[in-house]
Amino acid sequence: MLILSLFWLLLGVLIGALANAARLWPASSSWGHRGWLVMLAVGALAGLLGGWLGALLLGKYVATAVALWVAALGVVVMPWLVAWVRTRFRAGDSAHGS
Amino acid sequence: MSSEAQEHTKQTVTVPVTGNAAPSKTRRRRRLGSVVARVALVLLFGIGFFLSAFPMGRATLRTVLLLPTLLMASEPAPLTLLDEPVRRTQMTISSASGPVYVDVYAPTTAAPPIPGTRGGLIMIPGIGDNRNVPQLVNLSLAFAHEGLVVMNMTTTTLAHYSLSAQDSDGVVQVFRVLAHWPGVSAHRIGLVGFSGGGPIICFAAADPRIRDQVAFVALFGSYFNATSLLRAVGRRALTVDGRTQVWQPNPFPIQVLANVISETLPPAEGSRLQSAFTPGGKPLTAQDLARFSPGTVAAYHLLAGDEPDQVDANLAALPSQAHTLLDELSVNRVIDQIRVPIYLLHDRSDTSVPFTESRDFAAALMRIHHPYDFAEFGIFQHVEVRADLGIGQVLSDSPRLFRILSEILLPSS
Numbered sequence: 001m002l003i004l005s006l007f008w009l010l011l012g013v014l015i016g017a018l019a020n021a022a023r024l025w026p027a028s029s030s031w032g033h034r035g036w037l038v039m040l041a042v043g044a045l046a047g048l049l050g051g052w053l054g055a056l057l058l059g060k061y062v063a064t065a066v067a068l069w070v071a072a073l074g075v076v077v078m079p080w081l082v083a084w085v086r087t088r089f090r091a092g093d094s095a096h097g098s
Numbered sequence: 099m100s101s102e103a104q105e106h107t108k109q110t111v112t113v114p115v116t117g118n119a120a121p122s123k124t125r126r127r128r129r130l131g132s133v134v135a136r137v138a139l140v141l142l143f144g145i146g147f148f149l150s151a152f153p154m155g156r157a158t159l160r161t162v163l164l165l166p167t168l169l170m171a172s173e174p175a176p177l178t179l180l181d182e183p184v185r186r187t188q189m190t191i192s193s194a195s196g197p198v199y200v201d202v203y204a205p206t207t208a209a210p211p212i213p214g215t216r217g218g219l220i221m222i223p224g225i226g227d228n229r230n231v232p233q234l235v236n237l238s239l240a241f242a243h244e245g246l247v248v249m250n251m252t253t254t255t256l257a258h259y260s261l262s263a264q265d266s267d268g269v270v271q272v273f274r275v276l277a278h279w280p281g282v283s284a285h286r287i288g289l290v291g292f293s294g295g296g297p298i299i300c301f302a303a304a305d306p307r308i309r310d311q312v313a314f315v316a317l318f319g320s321y322f323n324a325t326s327l328l329r330a331v332g333r334r335a336l337t338v339d340g341r342t343q344v345w346q347p348n349p350f351p352i353q354v355l356a357n358v359i360s361e362t363l364p365p366a367e368g369s370r371l372q373s374a375f376t377p378g379g380k381p382l383t384a385q386d387l388a389r390f391s392p393g394t395v396a397a398y399h400l401l402a403g404d405e406p407d408q409v410d411a412n413l414a415a416l417p418s419q420a421h422t423l424l425d426e427l428s429v430n431r432v433i434d435q436i437r438v439p440i441y442l443l444h445d446r447s448d449t450s451v452p453f454t455e456s457r458d459f460a461a462a463l464m465r466i467h468h469p470y471d472f473a474e475f476g477i478f479q480h481v482e483v484r485a486d487l488g489i490g491q492v493l494s495d496s497p498r499l500f501r502i503l504s505e506i507l508l509p510s511s
Contacts (some may be wrong), residue, residue, distance in 0.1 A: 022135035059210040069146030
């Protein structure tokens, strides 16, 4: 499982790189100058999570396919989620301020 | 001076233009790159989701991973990372026709929560005891590594190079054992028959005790009608698309047919006929033939192929018991009782069972509107992958093999 886990990590990193090329990190650059690196990490973690989830639910043969779509979903959803959370908190802060 | 002015004008005019064009070109390129990357992400998401969330996708994925193992006759090293641990055991099961010898390849882990149960395969690897043939062991392990429970069976009759329709009870008994195997669902079990094992599989699939539970039937290099098989052997020729082509059978199916027909002949003549067609056996002499009954003589000429023009007359001269037995061993008598899809595979240059048998089978299934799929191949030698495969041959046959394998893997995915 160690080699498979490393493979899913690598797959996630590649998906993260693709997300960087697709400019999917938050437009406000809230992730700082290292946003691209965060995106690679998000991809890697989502890939690993997806792989393990797939292996446990569907078996090892299908796990890589799950890692693939979970990583792709992760790099799309994470930046959106981060931006949404920040906007919500800001809105909350300004409401409290007024 | 005027040329300097012109130069100056050119500079003042052209520099800003090129200065704008470069960033916009880069911007356009970046935008295009971003669009391409987004499309790639969507595609990867879609492919991954399809291959894991839908049974058809999982069957496709399993086939993709199974195909190299099948074509290379051994599992490529990287794929071993994905293997479920498998245990091979042997058992003997009682049936109405005698003991059934079974090799079981079963994953040692529990079935994954999705789909929750495992599929199973019962395979008869032809006539004889072929359970240790390396390519069969490789195929069985490959299926088991993908999570299926595989049972390869043979019977005493098959091990003695003969055929009996009663052996179908053995398949039914093995089916019952597999249906109760931990984690296996009775409705995800397919029956696979190689060569002479095909008809036995069909008789079992038509058996009322299990016919509503079997998931599919797959036949590889099998015959449809025992009489037409004997006719092809006697003629040493096939009729393909209305044209006659030479067909030279190898000695093994002739030996099996001799064993089968000999049961219907007078005992002494039957055993002499059998020994004439065993490897290294002595052919019958003219004196032998002069002493034998017309039925035995006809059978000998059919099997020896020395009277290709008299085939119909020789078939007619066979004893009535032989005709009854050949009819009993023919699949055509049960096709309307099989309720599941039938997948037919056949080597185009098969020298054991002519590929026209599977063509006739497919035509009969089409006539009765029975769900089936049929594919002819050049990469096999009877039922084994050829050793000298060319890349062109592999590429042309792989899509057909892929299609049938994914159909076979669908019920268990």
